[in-house]
Amino acid sequence: MKTIRFHDALRQVAQSLQRLQLPAEHPVRVVRDLYGRLRFAVNCDIADFPAPAREALEAEQAKLGPYATSAELLFRDSFSNPDKFFDQPNWLRTSVPMVNDGDGEPFPTLEILLLDRMVTGQDWLQPMHADGKHPHRVVFYGLKGGVGRSTALCMVAWGLARQGKRVLLVDFDLESPGLSGLILPVERTAEFGVTDWLVEDGVNQSESLLQDMVSISPVGGPTQGDVRVAAAMGQKESDYLAKLARAYADVPSEHGPQRLGERLRRMVLALEQREKPDVVLIDSRAGLHDLAAAAITGLADTALLFATDGEQTWQGYRQLFMHWQLRPTVVREVRERLAIVRALTPKSDREGGVKRFQRKAYELFAETLYDTIPQGTALNEAEADYYHPIEADEAAPHFPILVDWDERFQEFNPSLRAEQGGVTDAQVDATFGALIQWVSQRLQEEQV
Amino acid sequence: MSATGPVVVSYFESARRHFHDAGVLLNGSRPANAGQLFGIAAECGIKAILVASQVPVVTDGSIDRPLGVKGKGFKEHWPQLGQALTDLAGAIPDGRTATTYLSLIPNLAHFSDWLVEHRYWRDVALPLASVGRWQAAATEVMAALDQAKEDGRL
Numbered sequence: 354m355k356t357i358r359f360h361d362a363l364r365q366v367a368q369s370l371q372r373l374q375l376p377a378e379h380p381v382r383v384v385r386d387l388y389g390r391l392r393f394a395v396n397c398d399i400a401d402f403p404a405p406a407r408e409a410l411e412a413e414q415a416k417l418g419p420y421a422t423s424a425e426l427l428f429r430d431s432f433s434n435p436d437k438f439f440d441q442p443n444w445l446r447t448s449v450p451m452v453n454d455g456d457g458e459p460f461p462t463l464e465i466l467l468l469d470r471m472v473t474g475q476d477w478l479q480p481m482h483a484d485g486k487h488p489h490r491v492v493f494y495g496l497k498g499g500v501g502r503s504t505a506l507c508m509v510a511w512g513l514a515r516q517g518k519r520v521l522l523v524d525f526d527l528e529s530p531g532l533s534g535l536i537l538p539v540e541r542t543a544e545f546g547v548t549d550w551l552v553e554d555g556v557n558q559s560e561s562l563l564q565d566m567v568s569i570s571p572v573g574g575p576t577q578g579d580v581r582v583a584a585a586m587g588q589k590e591s592d593y594l595a596k597l598a599r600a601y602a603d604v605p606s607e608h609g610p611q612r613l614g615e616r617l618r619r620m621v622l623a624l625e626q627r628e629k630p631d632v633v634l635i636d637s638r639a640g641l642h643d644l645a646a647a648a649i650t651g652l653a654d655t656a657l658l659f660a661t662d663g664e665q666t667w668q669g670y671r672q673l674f675m676h677w678q679l680r681p682t683v684v685r686e687v688r689e690r691l692a693i694v695r696a697l698t699p700k701s702d703r704e705g706g707v708k709r710f711q712r713k714a715y716e717l718f719a720e721t722l723y724d725t726i727p728q729g730t731a732l733n734e735a736e737a738d739y740y741h742p743i744e745a746d747e748a749a750p751h752f753p754i755l756v757d758w759d760e761r762f763q764e765f766n767p768s769l770r771a772e773q774g775g776v777t778d779a780q781v782d783a784t785f786g787a788l789i790q791w792v793s794q795r796l797q798e799e800q801v
Numbered sequence: 802m803s804a805t806g807p808v809v810v811s812y813f814e815s816a817r818r819h820f821h822d823a824g825v826l827l828n829g830s831r832p833a834n835a836g837q838l839f840g841i842a843a844e845c846g847i848k849a850i851l852v853a854s855q856v857p858v859v860t861d862g863s864i865d866r867p868l869g870v871k872g873k874g875f876k877e878h879w880p881q882l883g884q885a886l887t888d889l890a891g892a893i894p895d896g897r898t899a900t901t902y903l904s905l906i907p908n909l910a911h912f913s914d915w916l917v918e919h920r921y922w923r924d925v926a927l928p929l930a931s932v933g934r935w936q937a938a939a940t941e942v943m944a945a946l947d948q949a950k951e952d953g954r955l
Contacts, residue, residue, distance in 0.1 A: 387954070
C-alpha cells in the first residue's frame with residue numbers, strides 16, 4: 354500500500370468530501386492539527402448528524418493512516434465552548450490542487466473549509482485589517498539576508514526626514530540585532546529594546562518600558578524632520594540570548610493567549626501613540642520567520658520585498674506566495690501592499706538585467722497572487738472583475754524599484770562625513786533615490 | 802487500581818463530565834456540590850494536559866507518581882496540585898506542551914480555598930462565595946482542553 358505523505362493527506366480528504374453523499378445542511382470541514390494530521394469537523398451535535406454519513410467519514414478518516422488525528426470526528430459536543438472553535442476567523446476557504454491523471458492532465462482543484470493549526474507561521478495567514486488610524490507602516494523585508502535591506506531602510510529614513518517627516522524605525526530583526534549599530538552610535542542607544550518589551554510584556558509590565566525604548570538617531574540631525582529608533586537590543590545588554598529565548602512565548606490575557614504577531618502589533622501601536630511619527634519603518638527579520646509574518650501580514654501598509662536575481666530568492670518568494678495563493682481571502686488582503694525591490698542591481702548589462710528581473714517578478718506574481726482571467730473575457734470586464742496588472746504597469750507590485758549596487762555602501766557608516774570616507778547626499782540619491790521617491794509617493798497617495 | 806486491567810481512566814472525559822454536572826447543579830441552585838465538582842473538573846483537566854505532555858501513566862490510564870518524588874506528586878488535590886505544577890515542572894517530559902496549555906489558565910490560584918474535604922463539611926461552613934471564582938478557573942481549564950483538542954494533542 355502506498356505510503357501517505359503530508360500533501361497526499363489533504364488531497365485525499367478533499368476528494369472524499371467531493372465523492373461522499375453528505376447532508377448539505379451540515380457542511381463538513383477539515384482540521385489539520387499541529388502534526389499535519391487531519392480530521393473532519395461538523396458544526397452540529399453528533400446526534401443531529403446522520404449515522405451513515407458519520408460512519409462514511411470515519412471510514413475515510415481511518416484511510417489516512419498516520420495522518421488521521423484519531424478515529425474521532427469533531428462535533429459541537431466535542432468542545433466545552435463550540436462557538437469559539439467553529440466561529441473563529443482562522444477557518445479559511447482553501448484550494449487543494451490535485452495531481453495529474455493518467456494522461457498528465459491535472460484534475461480540477463478542489464476547495465475545502467480548513468482550520469490549519471501550525472506550530473509557527475500562523476501570522477502569515479492573518480492579515481491586518483486596515484483601520485486607518487495609524488501612521489503609514491513600511492516593512493523592509495528580504496527573503497535572504499545580505500541584500501542591503503537595513504542600509505536601504507537607513508537611507509529611506511534619512512530621505513524622509515529631509516522632507517521634514519518624523520520617522521520612527523522599529524527593529525524586528527531580533528536574531529541579528531544590527532539596525533541600531535548602523536543608525537545609532539552605541540552610546541546613544543536607548544536603555545531597552547524590542548526584546549526587552551516582549552519579555553516584560555510576558556509579566557505584564559511593558560507599559561513602563563516605552564519611555565526608555567526610543568532614541569534619536571543622528572541620521573535625522575541635519576534635516577528638518579527627525580529619525581527615532583526602537584532598537585532590538587538595549588544599550589547595556591548583558592543577557593540578550595536569555596531574553597531572546599523567551600521573547601516569542603504566547604502570553605496569557607483575559608481574552609486568551611496572545612501570540613507574537615498580536616503582541617508586536619500592540620507594541621507598535623503603543624510606540625506610535627507615544628512618538629506620533631508621520632511614518633513607521635520596520636526592519637523585518639529575513640527568511641520565512643514568524644517575525645517576518647508578523648511584520649508583513651500583520652502590520653505593513655507597504656511591504657518592500659528585497660530581492661536579487663538568484664534562483665534561491667525566487668523559489669523562496671514563490672513558496673511564500675503559494676502559501677497565500679491557496680487562501681483567496683488572504684491573497685486579496687495582502688497582494689496590493691507588496692512591492693518588489695531589485696536590490697544590489699549590477700552596473701554591467703544594467704538594462705538587460707533589469708528587464709530579466711522584471712519579467713521573472715511579473716511571472717511570479719501572475720502565477721500566484723494575481724487573478725487568473727478566464728479566456729474570452731472582454732478587456733473592460735477583465736479590468737473590472739480581476740486584479741491582474743500588465744507587466745509594464747509601473748504601479749504594480751511586481752514592477753521593481755531599483756537600488757543599485759554601490760561598494761561605498763558595503764561597510765557603510767552613516768555617521769561619517771564624505772571627507773572621512775562617508776558618502777555625500779548626491780551619492781545616496783544616486784543609489785537610493787528611486788526607493789526614497791517611491792516611498793514618498795506612497796505616503797502622499799495615502800494622505801490623499 | 803488494577804495492575805493489568807483495561808484503560809478505564811480518561812481525564813479529558815471526566816473533566817468534561819464533572820464540569821457539565823457542576824453547571825447543572827449550579828443552575829439548580831446547588832452551589833455546594835457544584836463548587837466541589839468545578840474543582841474536580843479542573844483537576845481532571847490539568848491531569849489531561851499532563852498526560853498530553855507525556856507524564857507517564859499506569860496501565861489503567863491514571864497518572865503515575867514521578868520517580869524520586871515524595872508525596873503524591875501530580876495526584877494531589879487543590880490547592881497542593883497548583884504547587885506541584887510549579888515544583889515538578891521539570892518532571893514533565895514535554896514541558897513545552899504543558900506550558901502552552903497551562904498558560905491559558907491564568908487563574909488556577911482561585912482554587913487556593915478549595916478542598917476535596919469540603920464534601921464532608923456542613924453547609925454553613927463552606928466558602929460558597931468562592932464558587933463563582935472556582936467556576937471561572939474551571940472554565941479556563943475547559944478552554945485549554947478545547948484548544949488541545951483543536952491542536953490534535955487530545
